[in-house]
Amino acid sequence: MSNNPENPSRAIKVPHPHDNDEAIALPSDVAGSGTLDLLIKTAQDYSKHATSENTRKAYARDWAHFNRWCRRHGADPVGLAPCPDPQLIGLYLTALAAPADNTAFGVSSFSVSTIERRLSGLSWNYAQRGFTFDRRDRHIATVLAGIKRKHARPPVQKEAILPEEIIAMVATLPFDLRGLRDRSILLLGYAGGLRRSEIVSLDAGKGDTPDSRGWAEILEYGALLTLNTKTGWREVEIGRGSSEQTCPVHALEQWLHFSRIDFGPIFVRISRSGKRVMESRLNDRHVARLVKKTVLDANIRPELPEKDRLALFSGHSLRAGLASSAEVDERYVQKQLGHASAEMTRRYQRRRDRFRVNLTKAAGL
Numbered sequence: 301m302s303n304n305p306e307n308p309s310r311a312i313k314v315p316h317p318h319d320n321d322e323a324i325a326l327p328s329d330v331a332g333s334g335t336l337d338l339l340i341k342t343a344q345d346y347s348k349h350a351t352s353e354n355t356r357k358a359y360a361r362d363w364a365h366f367n368r369w370c371r372r373h374g375a376d377p378v379g380l381a382p383c384p385d386p387q388l389i390g391l392y393l394t395a396l397a398a399p400a401d402n403t404a405f406g407v408s409s410f411s412v413s414t415i416e417r418r419l420s421g422l423s424w425n426y427a428q429r430g431f432t433f434d435r436r437d438r439h440i441a442t443v444l445a446g447i448k449r450k451h452a453r454p455p456v457q458k459e460a461i462l463p464e465e466i467i468a469m470v471a472t473l474p475f476d477l478r479g480l481r482d483r484s485i486l487l488l489g490y491a492g493g494l495r496r497s498e499i500v501s502l503d504a505g506k507g508d509t510p511d512s513r514g515w516a517e518i519l520e521y522g523a524l525l526t527l528n529t530k531t532g533w534r535e536v537e538i539g540r541g542s543s544e545q546t547c548p549v550h551a552l553e554q555w556l557h558f559s560r561i562d563f564g565p566i567f568v569r570i571s572r573s574g575k576r577v578m579e580s581r582l583n584d585r586h587v588a589r590l591v592k593k594t595v596l597d598a599n600i601r602p603e604l605p606e607k608d609r610l611a612l613f614s615g616h617s618l619r620a621g622l623a624s625s626a627e628v629d630e631r632y633v634q635k636q637l638g639h640a641s642a643e644m645t646r647r648y649q650r651r652r653d654r655f656r657v658n659l660t661k662a663a664g665l
Contacts, residue, residue, distance in 0.1 A: 351424075352497070352530075354584075362421025366392060384426055386437035393419065393440070397447045412452045419444065459601075459612045461621035462592075466490050468544055469594035477559060477577065478570050480592050483557040485567060485616070487548035489521075489587065491538045493622040493637045496587035496615035498527055502566045504556070509564055511581070516552065516566060523549045527638075534638050588615040 351359075370377040375388055396410040396418065397591070409549040410418075419435065426433040435441065461469070470486055489499045501513035502525065509514070514527035522539040541547030565581035595613045596606065604612070623637060634641075 305344045342643045356498070358417070359421040359424045362418045363425040365418065366422055378429070378431075380438075383432040383434065383563060384422075386434065386439040389422065390439040390443040393443050395448060397451055409451070412448055415444070417445060458614045458620060460624040461490065461595075461600075461613065461617045463621075463625050465595075465598065465600050466621060468598035468600065469591075470546065472594050472597040476574055478574050480551070481567060481570065482594075484548070484551040485587060485590060486594065487541075487546065487551045488538065489615070489618040490621055490665055491541075491548040492523075492525060492535070492536045493619050494527075495619060496584040497619045498529070499587055500565075500567050500584045504561055504563055504566055509581075512565070518549065518553060518556075523552060529638055531638065536636060536638075539584075584615070587618075591615055591617055 335609045367377050369392055370388075376528045377388075378384060393415055397412075398409070419440075423435060454562065470483050473483045473486075485499055488494065489496070492498075498513065501511070503509055503512040503515045506515045506526070513529075514525060517524045517526075521535060524535040525538065527534055527536060538548055540549045544550045552566075556562070559568075559577045561568070561577065564579065567582045567586075569578040569580050569582060570576065573576060591613055592610050595601075595609060601609050601612065619637065626636075
């Protein structure tokens, strides 16, 4: 499985997935030119945008973890071209699931979802290096199927935020610049059923910045968000609320007015003094931290210890909250969340339809 540099027939050159000069370059039999060199740089830039920054970071951690495991066992993570050794991958998956081997990792065992994520990370990394990675190989597929059958547990979902809870969370925020911004983030994310990355990637206008993933238009009856998501472009309509205190459109208008933002990122950082709006876009982790902070400040789920409450809620709780609370036809919720199937939407609807239909009584019992 190891590469032998003294044997040219077996040695291979493995480009790093972010080494663009190696990953995307001219074929060896094509002469370079100024135009082609410019196209190469443009192609490299497109390649960087094929996956989100967070996904690339996660896949990089997966690859580093796999490499550490290989070094511990004297194995070569690459193996021979044109494909990695499926037996090695199968053993790695076994090590992730088997408690005996995971003491070196500091955990008893990894969850099935984490194992699947790491396998996806390996698949991506090998593809970037020009290798053929077959997840259907029996050494990989059968081991993973066995792990799922033996270790699979019910999915752990973040708690949905209910309407009275989001109102209480918003009420904890002050009416200074930071409070106006955070109030708009919470209400817009909740009413739009938005992912945290979709919230912070909004610009005030179309094409304002290169890293924008959408923009917002404020109209008479609400706000129209145009989002560039991983499944394509979609529009999200956010209607005006029943009161100014809880209206996401009014909150957005107030933030844009007092921050004087009419170009570029909508949600930006604020100076330490709290009196000056900065130009840099907020990181999506701010949304998760904001949800957790306001959950504690609003004393939501007080029967639980603080540690459990922090673990129960996240930025995704806003998205699940809309799906669980909106008393409308399911297809409208599906469209708002941008789901391709109703089944995916139902995964977000925490307890919304539970026991609404009583088949026991319907059956005459």
